[in-house]
Amino acid sequence: xxxxxxPRQIAQWAVRAGLVVLLALAGPVAPPxxxxxxxxxxxxxxEQRLDQLQQQIQQEQxxxxxxxxxxxxxxxxxxxxQREIALREKLVSTYQARxxxxxxxxxxxxxxxxxxxxxxxxxxxxxxxxxxxxxxxGRLHDLALLLxxxxxxxxxxxxxxxxRFATDRRRQRSAIQTAAGEVRSSREQLAEKRAETRDLLAxxxxxxxxxxxxxxxxxxVIDELRARRSELEQQIEQKQRQAQQLExxxxxxxxxxxxxxxxxxxxxxxxxxxxxxxxxxxxxLPWPVEGAVTTDFGNQVDPVHExxxxxxxxxxxxxxxxxxxxxxxxxxxxxDFVPGYGTYVVIQxxxxxxxxxxFSTLSIAEGNQIEAGQVIGQxxxxxxxxxxxxxxxxxxxxxxxxVDPSGWLSVR
Numbered sequence: 001x002x003x004x005x006x007p008r009q010i011a012q013w014a015v016r017a018g019l020v021v022l023l024a025l026a027g028p029v030a031p032p033x034x035x036x037x038x039x040x041x042x043x044x045x046x047e048q049r050l051d052q053l054q055q056q057i058q059q060e061q062x063x064x065x066x067x068x069x070x071x072x073x074x075x076x077x078x079x080x081x082q083r084e085i086a087l088r089e090k091l092v093s094t095y096q097a098r099x100x101x102x103x104x105x106x107x108x109x110x111x112x113x114x115x116x117x118x119x120x121x122x123x124x125x126x127x128x129x130x131x132x133x134x135x136x137x138g139r140l141h142d143l144a145l146l147l148x149x150x151x152x153x154x155x156x157x158x159x160x161x162x163x164r165f166a167t168d169r170r171r172q173r174s175a176i177q178t179a180a181g182e183v184r185s186s187r188e189q190l191a192e193k194r195a196e197t198r199d200l201l202a203x204x205x206x207x208x209x210x211x212x213x214x215x216x217x218x219x220x221v222i223d224e225l226r227a228r229r230s231e232l233e234q235q236i237e238q239k240q241r242q243a244q245q246l247e248x249x250x251x252x253x254x255x256x257x258x259x260x261x262x263x264x265x266x267x268x269x270x271x272x273x274x275x276x277x278x279x280x281x282x283x284x285l286p287w288p289v290e291g292a293v294t295t296d297f298g299n300q301v302d303p304v305h306e307x308x309x310x311x312x313x314x315x316x317x318x319x320x321x322x323x324x325x326x327x328x329x330x331x332x333x334x335x336d337f338v339p340g341y342g343t344y345v346v347i348q349x350x351x352x353x354x355x356x357x358x359f360s361t362l363s364i365a366e367g368n369q370i371e372a373g374q375v376i377g378q379x380x381x382x383x384x385x386x387x388x389x390x391x392x393x394x395x396x397x398x399x400x401x402x403v404d405p406s407g408w409l410s411v412r
Contacts, residue, residue, distance in 0.1 A: 042101055046094060046097055046098045046101060047098070049094050049290065049412070052290050052291075052319070055319060056087050056291065056292075056317065056318070056319055057084060057087050057088060057091065078215070078219075081211060081214060081215045082215070082294060083294050083317045084211060085208065085211050085212065085215065086292045086293065086294040086317060087291075087292045087317060088204060088207055088208045088211060089208060089292070090291075090292035091204050092201060092204045092205060092208060094412075095197055095200055095201040095204055096201065097412075098197050099194060099197050099198070099201065102190055102193055102194045102197065103194070105190055106187060106190045106191070106194070109183050109186055109187050109190065110187065112183055113180060113183040113184065113187065116176055116179050116180045116183060117180060119176055120173070120176045120177060120180060123173050123176065124173075238340070239309050239340060240309055240310070242338060242339055242340030242341060243309070243310055243311065243312055243340075245338050245339070246312060246338045246341050246344070246355075246357075247312060247402065249334070249336060249338060249344075250334075250346065250353065250355060250393075250395055250400075250402075251400050253333055253334045253346055253353070254353070254395065254397050254400045255400075256333075257333060257348060257397065258397070270350075271350040271351065272350065272351075273350070274329065274330070274349055274350035275349070275350030275351040275352065276350075277328075277329075277350075278328055278349045278350055278351075278352050279352075281328065282407070282408050283407065283408065283409075283410065283411070284410050285327045285328060285408050285409050285410060286325065286327055286372065286373060286409070286410060287316075287327075287409050287410065287412065288316070288324055288325055288326070288327055288354075288356060288390060288392050289316055289318050289322050289323070289324050289325070289379055289390045289392075290318065290319075290322060291316040291317045291318040291319075291322070291389075291390070292316065292317050293314050293315065293316055293317075293406070294315050294316070294317045294389065295311055295314060295315035296311070296314060296406070297311060297312070297313055297314050297393075297402075297404040297405065297406060298310065298311060298404065299311075312393050312402040313355065313391055313392050313393025313394070313402060313405060314391075314392055314393075314405055314406060315386060315389050315390070315391055315392075316389060316390045316391075316392060317388065317389050318379040318380075318388055318389060318390055319379075319388060320360070320379070320380070320381040320382070320388045321360055321361070321378040321379060321381060322378065322379040322390075323375045323378060323379075324356055324359065324375065324376055324377050324378060324379055324390055325373050325374060325375055325376065326347055326354070326370045326371065326372060326373065326374050326376055327354055327372065327409070328347075328349045328354065328372045329349065329369075329370065329371055329372050330347040330348050330349040330350075330354070330369075330370050331347065331348050331367070331368070331369055331370065332345060332346070332347055332348075332364055332365065332366050332367060332368045332370060332376075333346050333347070333348045333353070333366070334346035334366065335362070335364075335365070335366050338357070339385070340385050340386075341357040341358060341385060341386070341391055342357055342358040342359060342380060342384045342385045342386065343357065343358070343359045343362065344356065344357030344358075344359075344391070345357070345359070345362065345364065345376060345377070347370055347376075348397075351396065351397045351398060352394060352395065352396060352397065353394070353395040353397060354392070354393070354394055354395075354405075355391075355392065355393035355394070355395060355402075356376065356377075356390060356391070356392055357386075357390075357391040357393075358379065358380040358384050358385060358386040358389055358390055358391050359377040359378065359379065359380065359384070359390075360377075360378045360379065360380050360381050360383070360384060361377055361378045362376065362377040363375055363376055363377050363378075364376045364377070392405055393405060394408060
């Protein structure tokens with residue numbers, strides 16, 4: 001018996017059915033796994049930094065309360081306030097980074113939701129067309145396809161195919177509806193998190209404003225300290241001598257390393273390769289310790305005496321005994337002690353040296369080969385010259401001078 005339906009229409013039905021089956025097998029669209037993993041990793045890192053900064057702020061508050069009870073501690077109060085303000089500024093920037101991460105996640109979810117909704121509308125349209133056709137012609141098209149079979153076996157195959165066609169269509173529609181609902185739910189959750197982060201950001205800004213007001217009050221007391229001019233001048237001169245002493249020690253290490261390198265051509269080649277690799281990672285080197293920078297590189301103006309002193313690196317406020325990690329592969333070429341900087345470690349990376357000081361404990365020895373990220377010791381406590389902090393510097397062996405390490409470390 002010949003089918004009442006043209007072969008072309010039957011073929012179109014088959015193609016449409018085949019596409020739906022393929023869609024069902026493909027499953028709902030999901031965000032790329034790599035992006036999801038990257039976003040999750042960034043979110044965890046940011047949240048960890050928030051927790052660490054909040055812990056450090058609590059410690060600074062306790063320290064401030066302690067110094068307020070002591071006599072003649074105005075200078076210590078100011079230093080503690082400056083540390084806490086730096087930590088809170090870092091806290092605010094970390095909140096902003098968290099907001100940016102949430103914005104990117106929401107954008108990806110919106111794109112995914114749009115794709116799912118488009119596919120859902122396509123299936124709904126096909127479903128409506130099928131209903132209209134069924135209303136006009138009943139199930140004659142299915143019967144026609146079955147009656148056009150040339151054998152019982154072909155009829156059974158077509159019947160099975162039609163059942164699977166209907167089942168796959170229902171399954172695909174249900175799967176996309178479920179996925180769209182999940183994405184909408186995730187977007188609502190992200191909106192809630194973003195609102196919560198905005199509240200935390202506003203709170204952090206308020207706290208920073210309050211701290212600066214408190215700092216202005218403390219500065220009134222500092223005016224009294226300026227009357228002790230001779231004593232303050234001695235303190236400033238001592239800081240300058242300590243910085244010069246550290247630079248001289250480093251320059252001696254540089255000179256010794258150059259002599260040793262000249263004795264071996266192979267060492268020179270290794271050093272050149274290491275230097276190139278180190279330079280290639282400029283702006284992406286890991287931080288030696290978690291915390292906020294409280295003293296920048298270069299000339300610093302004393303808040304009391306209003307004089308300028310040179311600072312050869314950066315000072316990072318940390319929790320006491322925080323793990324200190326090497327920023328790159330290298331060799332420990334020097335370990336020593338300098339007043340005002342405490343115990344320092346020098347690691348050579350070809351033509352560059354990284355300098356770490358103010359340790360409470362060390363985990364390495366001179367001559368050790370160090371890998372990037374390896375723990376080399378613990379940062380200072382209140383017993384060390386720089387308190388709960390780590391001094392970090394970077395030296396270019398070619399010029400034997402300290403350079404600003406901030407541009408070499410990764411952006412946080």
